[in-house]
Amino acid sequence: MRPVKLSIVLEWMESEGLLDTSDITQIVKNVPDAFEIAGFASVDLAGDADASFWVGDTVKSETNANGFASSLLGKVHAGLLFVPRGLAVDLSVAPSVGCIVPVENPYHAMVRFLEKFAGEPAGAPFIAESARVHASAVVEGSVGENAVVGPGCVIMRGATLGAGCVLEANVTVYPNVVVGENCVFQAGAVVGSRGFGFYEYGGVRRPVPHPAGVRIGHDCSFGANSVVAAGFLTPTTIGDHCHFDSFVQIAHNCRLGNNIYMASQSAVAGSVIVEDDVEFAGGAKAAGHLTIGKGARIAAKAGVTKSVPAGRTVSGFPADEISRWRRSMVRLRQMGEK
Template identity: 75%
Template structure:
């Protein structure tokens, strides 16, 4: 793989994007079999770093430069601008990283890496197909993953290679479970649910918007229920996660890289944009929508049709668009109606 990095121009859009022929550091035993976000990447994982300085307190991807010393990625794409700093005396950049590769656009390099190795990563995704003897699988279902004890897989369902269903799970008709999805015990999926599909993510490169591959899958806890035709999208470098005893109505959207705690309830047509964190015991009423990269604090409630544009503290109840404290919103509605009567 490391020879391929040097010999091929895997960015290959034009000569300007050619991969630097200088691989700053290569550990002899480096072998890449997966990928992860930079803070979670291990010796067999590829990842990327966006910060343009090893001296800055916080880099542009939100990670402190102090993290560099603890990174353990097997392969790390970094901005080419770091080359001088890494080569300078005393700049011991990421000492535990196996291979450091400078490129002009690390994010684009990471995407191309995932595209190049998607097939190989899929082959390494999960164990061989397995269906427990006590499981019931409809004759029209396609099962290439693993199905646990007493699970039920209904007509027209697809469980792809690398997917794992825990004991006592129930898939009603036409449920699709993508690779790298792990479902805990006792979960129920109503008809048409889709778990682990590619998220709605794009990035701009050379004036063109390009799709982001979402291969990190989904992790689901125990005793959750998923309504008809709802979707949980796969993560980019780390999986989308859902805790225990979460319940979702029909037509709910959970986007890529969301992190949900336990005991969460989402009513019909509510949705989370990418990378939203939802703490325990949160409730979203019908049609409520949450913008990306926000946090809903423990126990907060989002009223029907609310549009959340900023993080909500624990225990708050909000309504309206943009969402605000529900008592403030109610007073505002009263004033508006009074103005209309004059």
């Protein structure tokens, strides 16, 4: 996003009915008139010039901000922090926050802020001289040395494709996607599309914007029609040497490590952490907000509903340790034959 003065943000919030004018004198703490908000991040990762939000100690949130305790606010470094109106927040518990803004619904305020100020990343197209771009491709972002962009591909403004990458055909790369070197995307792959996230406000379900984009490491491959969704406040991330078959879905806010393999039609829901060396067999799925430990194996068609310890192999639905699941299947068949 482009930097915007804090005073402009507050004026806009007041005009939109998001900010009660009686709160203004209580929230700004020695902030210079020229102070600007230059970005956004989750409350645990926010920097001094970032906007963020906090939902309170116990209120659940769709953004994995559940249970962020007020005792931790002393470590927060946000420039602008939305908090629930009426919540007793002693400003001294967040000494490194430039401006605390009490609002009716912090989640809604954060979404509206993003819709107003995040915008699309700026930047002129750049194509390295050694890159090969098909005449039918549309390139508004940056393409590195020796990269290949095939027919029908679209690289949107604010996207960066590293050296040696290959986009085979009809691949779409959205804004704020950064791809490392030597990655391959087969036909129809989509990277950085808006995640499937909604929240309810005023009796209406509203879409959540996902402007944080995607970060992909080096030497990865993506099968035909695979999808990597963009993050909400922090990017969806994928490490190095990860390989995904066709029709693989990686949802918003996921964090994948290195050396991960996912077979066709496997998927991870939003905010899943996948540690290094994990393998998903065909059709395996993981529910959201889980951790798949280092070296875990998820058998074909398994449905993971809780976190999987490192090194564990699981199968079935709900997924269980594979030897126990096999014994359970034998017992079921025996019962069925009686």
